[in-house]
Amino acid sequence: MTSSRTGKITLVLGGARSGKSRFSEELASESGLERHYIATSQAFDDEMRARIAKHRADRGEGWVTHEVPLNLLSALQQVARPERVVLVDCLTLWVTNLMMAEAEVDREGTALAQSLRQLAGPVILVSNEVGLGIVPDNRMARAFRDHAGRLHQAVAAMADEVFFIAAGLPLQMKG
Amino acid sequence: MTSSRTGKITLVLGGARSGKSRFSEELASESGLERHYIATSQAFDDEMRARIAKHRADRGEGWVTHEVPLNLLSALQQVARPERVVLVDCLTLWVTNLMMAEAEVDREGTALAQSLRQLAGPVILVSNEVGLGIVPDNRMARAFRDHAGRLHQAVAAMADEVFFIAAGLPLQMKG
Amino acid sequence: MTSSRTGKITLVLGGARSGKSRFSEELASESGLERHYIATSQAFDDEMRARIAKHRADRGEGWVTHEVPLNLLSALQQVARPERVVLVDCLTLWVTNLMMAEAEVDREGTALAQSLRQLAGPVILVSNEVGLGIVPDNRMARAFRDHAGRLHQAVAAMADEVFFIAAGLPLQMKG
Numbered sequence: 001m002t003s004s005r006t007g008k009i010t011l012v013l014g015g016a017r018s019g020k021s022r023f024s025e026e027l028a029s030e031s032g033l034e035r036h037y038i039a040t041s042q043a044f045d046d047e048m049r050a051r052i053a054k055h056r057a058d059r060g061e062g063w064v065t066h067e068v069p070l071n072l073l074s075a076l077q078q079v080a081r082p083e084r085v086v087l088v089d090c091l092t093l094w095v096t097n098l099m100m101a102e103a104e105v106d107r108e109g110t111a112l113a114q115s116l117r118q119l120a121g122p123v124i125l126v127s128n129e130v131g132l133g134i135v136p137d138n139r140m141a142r143a144f145r146d147h148a149g150r151l152h153q154a155v156a157a158m159a160d161e162v163f164f165i166a167a168g169l170p171l172q173m174k175g
Numbered sequence: 176m177t178s179s180r181t182g183k184i185t186l187v188l189g190g191a192r193s194g195k196s197r198f199s200e201e202l203a204s205e206s207g208l209e210r211h212y213i214a215t216s217q218a219f220d221d222e223m224r225a226r227i228a229k230h231r232a233d234r235g236e237g238w239v240t241h242e243v244p245l246n247l248l249s250a251l252q253q254v255a256r257p258e259r260v261v262l263v264d265c266l267t268l269w270v271t272n273l274m275m276a277e278a279e280v281d282r283e284g285t286a287l288a289q290s291l292r293q294l295a296g297p298v299i300l301v302s303n304e305v306g307l308g309i310v311p312d313n314r315m316a317r318a319f320r321d322h323a324g325r326l327h328q329a330v331a332a333m334a335d336e337v338f339f340i341a342a343g344l345p346l347q348m349k350g
Numbered sequence: 351m352t353s354s355r356t357g358k359i360t361l362v363l364g365g366a367r368s369g370k371s372r373f374s375e376e377l378a379s380e381s382g383l384e385r386h387y388i389a390t391s392q393a394f395d396d397e398m399r400a401r402i403a404k405h406r407a408d409r410g411e412g413w414v415t416h417e418v419p420l421n422l423l424s425a426l427q428q429v430a431r432p433e434r435v436v437l438v439d440c441l442t443l444w445v446t447n448l449m450m451a452e453a454e455v456d457r458e459g460t461a462l463a464q465s466l467r468q469l470a471g472p473v474i475l476v477s478n479e480v481g482l483g484i485v486p487d488n489r490m491a492r493a494f495r496d497h498a499g500r501l502h503q504a505v506a507a508m509a510d511e512v513f514f515i516a517a518g519l520p521l522q523m524k525g
Contacts, residue, residue: 013342015307015481017499047489129341131190132365133308133483134316139222141484149192156342164341166479166514167363167506169523173344188517190482304516306365308483309491314397324367331517339516348519 011159019168033085040094069097080119091127105147113154186334194343208260215269244272255296266302280322288329360474361509369518383435390444419447430469441477455497463504
């Protein structure tokens with residue numbers, strides 16, 4: 001089914017501190033391909049800066065890093081190549097960035113999802129599952145949760161493999 | 176095991192925007208039976224009204240809709256028939272409605288669960304998993320989460336099939 | 351692989367009211383071993399006292415109970431024996447207690463995880479998955495969620511079996 005395509009699409013979902021980034025980095029390393037990392041995070045405060053620095057240290061050497069808070073699809077179109085694996089960490093921060101930029105989140109998400117299978121090389125997309133707690137009081141948080149959920153459905157529908165990570169352990173939901 | 180029963184009971188759990196309603200509607204459509212929809216939602220504000228209208232539009236034509244905020248068991252006893260499939264969307268809103276009506280939620284939930292296997296036709300019950308976030312600050316939210324969790328356990332124990340949905344993908348936990 | 355070890359390590363993760371305690375108690379009872387229960391809870395208010403009393407009543411007779419809010423590793427080293435099964439309920443309350451005592455949570459968690467496979471008998475550890483909702487506003491809640499997630503990863507890596515419980519149903523993630 002995927003034999004005519006050069007780029008396998010993998011979605012890795014999980015909670016906070018579930019080990020989803022480490023699992024995804026191991027997937028990338030096992031591919032033996034040149035590793036590119038698209039970081040969607042933006043450091044607005046010290047806590048965020050510390051998280052980013054820790055992520056980078058955990059990842060180790062051997063990665064080419066791209067900082068892409070907003071234009072994720074065009075970055076993927078530029079970076080993806082058959083000889084590279086691209087790891088995007090993470091989609092939920094991208095949604096946050098789009099909301100802060102007052103972009104049309106669902107339209108951007110649909111465009112991303114519908115272009116994934118035309119990329120020139122494999123991509124691993126990491127995202128936080130955020131919809132399994134109590135409905136947030138806050139209207140923005142509810143909107144965020146809705147955008148993220150719709151994006152996960154759209155990406156999962158296009159993905160070759162989907163993993164759900166808990167306590168560092170993968171559960172394969174598709175593929 | 177279920178050969179002497181006319182009504183298969185299916186529980187579909189998932190997070191916000193996980194695709195649980197769409198999955199359930201597809202299950203109902205695949206049955207080839209006459210489709211009845213029990214909506215537990217009540218429109219108190221514009222956001223809720225918009226969600227309800229969107230749900231109805233997503234569902235498409237060919238459904239008989241019943242609005243049942245509180246008396247779910249008696250509605251199921253009236254509506255369930257061998258030639259129909261009944262979709263209840265969703266149990267967590269029913270719990271909210273019962274709490275607002277100051278009903279005895281756990282007693283109502285137990286009565287519902289214990290009557291499911293005597294219904295005259297198949298039923299699909301959709302519900303939100305809400306217990307996988309941080310303990311809420313708010314006492315009512317904690318009570319809601321406890322009621323919902325107990326109801327899910329009681330219904331799952333009586334169900335023939337239980338699915339957990341994430342990113343639109345089903346994980347079968349029972350059946 | 352575990353043939354030279356006397357103590358199987360089991361991690362049982364789940365949401366609030368998911369049935370994780372009952373599942374763990376059944377696992378313990380099925381072992382046929384002498385049952386010891388390590389309760390990490392501390393009753394600070396009436397709601398907590400009621401939860402503890404309900405847990406104890408649900409558990410039934412035949413358990414030796416130890417109340418251990420903080421020194422979990424040394425308690426396990428004292429209580430674990432080949433002829434006993436020890437149930438720890440729950441790790442997330444232990445994390446809360448450590449944070450309130452201003453202990454170094456991650457160091458304590460790593461020490462616990464790394465000692466589990468040297469214990470003299472089987473242990474079942476219950477914990478709440480708390481990382482699948484919206485990022486909490488509150489800094490302490492974010493820190494708690496991070497500590498809990500790191501602890502779950504560390505314990506799961508050392509465990510022989512890991513279960514994720516939803517609606518009272520187990521999903522085996524390891525073992």
